[in-house]
Amino acid sequence: MIACAPSSEQTMNIRFAPVSPGDEVRHLNQKQLARRWGMSHRTLERWRCRGQGPAWLKVGGRVLYRVEDIERYEGAKMAKG
Numbered sequence: 001m002i003a004c005a006p007s008s009e010q011t012m013n014i015r016f017a018p019v020s021p022g023d024e025v026r027h028l029n030q031k032q033l034a035r036r037w038g039m040s041h042r043t044l045e046r047w048r049c050r051g052q053g054p055a056w057l058k059v060g061g062r063v064l065y066r067v068e069d070i071e072r073y074e075g076a077k078m079a080k081g
Contacts, residue, residue, distance in 0.1 A: 027057075027064040036070075 033054075034041040047053035048063070054073035057064045 024067075026067055028067065028070065030063050030065070033065050033070065 028036065030041045030044045034044055044053060048056060054065055055069040057066065
């Protein structure tokens with residue numbers, strides 16, 4: 001187990017959805033981001049421990065990624081061929 005990873009209690013049953021219909025999603029949790037990128041959420045935990053990956057927030061024991069930070073990170077990693 002990764003030493004600085006949040007406990008399963010902190011990551012279980014967390015759902016972040018728009019507040020009301022029509023609102024855009026502004027944050028993803030680590031499992032949502034892992035699904036977006038097709039990787040394990042454990043990889044994101046390792047990256048946070050090592051200071052890698054996109055910027056993240058810790059709010060009330062929950063790790064969140066702002067969509068704008070995710071998109072900025074993706075843009076910086078874009079391969080130029």
